Amino acid sequence: MxxxxxxxxxxxxxxxxxxxxxxxxxxxxxxxxxxxxxxxxxxxxxxxxxxxxxxxxxxxxxxxxxxxxxxxxxxxxxxxWDRYDRISRIDLGHSVIDYPFESNIWQLPEDEQIGHLLAISRAGCNTGEEKPAEFSRWIPWKLGEKVAEDYMLPYNRKMWCMDLDRIGTYWLEKLPDVSFEDTLRSCIRHSSIYESLPGHASFYYxxxxxxxxxxxxxxxxxxxxxxxxxxxxxxxxxxxxxxxxxxxxxxxxxxxxxxxxxxxxxxxxxxxxxxxxxxxxVVIKYFDETADTDSHWTYFPDEEKEYHRILYRANFCPGSKGYWTESNLKRADLNDGRPYYINEYAYPVNTxxxxxxxxxxxxxxxxxxxxxxxxxxxxxxxxxxxxxxxxxxxxxxxx
Ligand SMILES: Cc1cc2nc3c(=O)[nH]c(=O)nc-3n(C[C@H](O)[C@H](O)[C@H](O)COP(=O)(O)OP(=O)(O)OC[C@H]3O[C@@H](n4cnc5c(N)ncnc54)[C@H](O)[C@@H]3O)c2cc1C
Missing domain, CATH: 3.40.50.720 (NAD(P)-binding Rossmann-like Domain)
Known part of the structure; x- marks a missing residue:
């Protein structure tokens, strides 16, 4: 011993x-x-x-x-270390906007903006509706039906690959309510709601x-x-x-x-x-082609794609090429010939x-x-x- x-x-x-x-x-x-x-x-x-x-x-x-x-x-x-001002985006298929979503609705086509404004005006947190306990109802209550449907719910289904109502909402409660007035002002002014990103505004690598x-x-x-x-x-x-x-x-x-x-x-x-x-x-998969973007990373809510995030290595790792993807193991195809790494323990789930x-x-x-x-x-x-x-x-x- x-x-x-x-x-x-x-x-x-x-x-x-x-x-x-x-x-x-x-x-x-x-x-x-x-x-x-x-x-x-x-x-x-x-x-x-x-x-x-x-x-x-x-x-x-x-x-x-x-x-x-x-x-x-x-x-x-x-x-x-190099220090970077974070550039991260959300790829909605039809449009790519800066992160975070609720702050950059003004970057979407006009009809989409109107849809979001209507949904935010009706969001439960803005109309005084009682806060739901289930994650899948809490998200539209907090952010509006359209942010929920276009981004938060599909993205979370990809991330967790489980019944979303097993997940608690206590860890998200610090998120600010999405304000109709602030979103409207941001759409009129064509500028983000926040002056700087709420987290990870800059980082070292x-x-x-x-x-x-x-x-x-x-x-x-x-x-x-x-x-x-x-x-x-x-x-x-x-x-x-x-x-x-x-x-x-x-x-x-x-x-x-x-x-x-x-x-x-x-x-x-x-x-x-x-x-x-x-x-x-989580599975990390490497792709040797370099993507045409200045983003450090991008989030993908599209459920047709196996990954939920791409990290553009060439944009934060000088002299490198290629990018890597992050996918829940349950969604990952491990037979496509790409080099991959499995992390069995990646996210503790806030059930x-x-x-x-x-x-x-x-x-x-x-x-x-x-x-x-x-x-x-x-x-x-x-x-x-x-x-x-x-x-x-x-x-x-x-x-
Ligand atoms: C996809 C992803 C992205 C992230 N991005 C960031 C980021 O941008 N910035 C940031 O600061 N943090 C980030 N994190 C969080 C970061 O990874 C964790 O904060 C950090 O790794 C936690 O350290 P830890 O020592 O607690 O756990 P771990 O890093 O998981 O270390 C646990 C260690 O224990 C060992 N181990 C496990 N079981 C046993 C056993 N039975 N016996 C002996 N050894 C064992 C493992 O091999 C491992 O070495 C991210 C995490 C993930 C999954």
């Missing part, structure tokens, strides 16, 4: 940040177990056709928290590498404490052991809770809660009962000094910067 104070499962941004924080604080008794033969998790990149390709999907760094900025740039200095490089550098800084090629398949909560071979005074779990084959010590409530956790899988389920799991596990951290440990749509922030905070709190 190998025993350490902190046993960390998973070397994605969460595990790597936590481990590096320990090291910086002088802690030496820790070990990171990683199932793959390299670090980085969903943020990994590979060299494909002479340039980097993000195999977990398009990854861009948009950090606001100064401590996170300092931490990330301490591994890969700012001058090794490495000059010479894919997004995976910074995480490889983080792993290198703790190389003596890394174990690759070990998938934690048995997590014993009472003994705090993994695979009957590694033991921690604390276990920091950043791997998907639903991915363990055995969890000795699990109670009935936690077992039931685990059954409620849902995830989706109606997820919040209670993950809260119970985290509570029960914590009582046994097993702590969930990161996108899978906390089953949340954290971006990498938020994951880093969470891991830094946990390390600071625990040391």
């Amino acid at each position: 190998e025993s350490v104070k902190y046993l960390i499962i998973g070397a994605g941004p969460a595990g790597l940040t936590f481990a590096n924080m320990l090291k910086r604080r002088g802690e030496t008794s820790f070990l990171v177990l990683e199932a793959e033969d390299e670090a980085g998790g969903l943020c990994r990149s590979k060299e494909v056709d002479g340039a980097p390709l993000d195999i977990g999907g398009g990854h861009f760094l948009d950090v606001r928290d100064p401590e996170v900025v300092e931490f990330v740039f301490s591994f890969m200095p700012e001058d090794e 490495p000059k010479k590498h894919g997004y995976g490089k910074v995480w490889l550098d983080m792993a290198d800084a703790i190389r003596d404490n890394m174990v690759y090629g070990v998938k934690a398949s048995e997590l014993d909560l009472d003994e705090r052991t993994v695979n009957g071979h590694y033991k921690g005074e604390y276990i920091i779990n950043t791997a998907p809770w639903t991915g363990f084959e055995k969890i000795p010590g699990i109670g009935d409530d936690m077992k039931k809660a685990l059954e409620k956790l849902v995830h989706t899988s 109606v009962d997820k919040r209670e389920a993950i809260a119970l799991i985290l509570d029960e596990a914590k009582k046994k000094s097993v702590i969930g951290l990161g996108r899978w440990g906390q089953w949340e749509h954290f971006n990498s910067d938020v994951t880093v922030k969470r891991a830094m905070k946990l390390a600071n709190d625990m040391i």
Whole structure:
């Protein structure tokens, strides 16, 4: 049995940040177990056709928290990154408009604009209708029937490939109501509703590498404490052991809770809660032709197309060509001869009962000094910067 104070499962941004924080604080008794033969998790990149390709999907760094900025740039200095003002679009088949949809309705043909204005004027959030609980009714209530039908509902059907009413609305509640007046003004003035994009208005991407490089550098800084090629398949909560071979005074779990084959010590409530956790899988496919666009990426709600997003690598990765697509695994044709990468765990799904389920799991596990951290440990749509922030905070709190 190998025993350490902190046993960390998973070397994605969460595990790597936590481990590096320990090291910086002088802690030496820790070990990171990683199932793959390299670090980085969903943020990994590979060299494909002479340039980097993000195999977990398009990854861009948009950090606001100064401590996170300092931490990330301490591994890969700012001058090794290019900064871009985001150009992203929505391809509706008949028209291509800037993202976000509700802000750029003015870019559509006149009849389409009128259709949207009428629908927004009748949207439930503008007429005082009671807020529906189901996702598929909440979307038109919030954004108008036409934004829902032309974009949000087909796009979400493609993304999730599941009954949309299993998805909660709590994670979208921060979206501003679509205002009839603002949309009308924007159509008359021919300008966006928002002065700048609500999120990811600008971002960093490495000059010479894919997004995976910074995480490889983080792993290198703790190389003596890394174990690759070990998938934690048995997590014993009472003994705090993994695979009957590694033991921690604390276990920091950043791997998907639903991915363990055995969890000795699990109670009935936690077992039931685990059954409620849902995830989706994403396939990244590479195309070697370069598209004629200045977009960094474009969203595709058209359900005839297998992918929901295209990332135009040539527009953010200097000297590269080609593009890659992102599709839900359930929609992807893996026999078309294109190189592809499957990410089994890509999106934790915000199902109606997820919040209670993950809260119970985290509570029960914590009582046994097993702590969930990161996108899978906390089953949340954290971006990498938020994951880093969470891991830094946990390390600071625990040391
Ligand atoms: C399509 C897509 C686009 C995204 N775009 C962005 C973006 O533009 N910007 C951004 O900041 N974030 C983005 N994200 C989010 C980003 O990927 C996550 O925030 C980040 O990867 C979370 O890090 P993590 O360590 O929690 O999880 P992960 O990156 O998933 O890492 C988990 C690690 O645990 C390992 N593991 C799993 N199971 C086991 C096991 N049983 N035993 C041992 N090891 C195990 C995995 O191999 C992996 O290395 C995107 C995500 C997706 C899916």
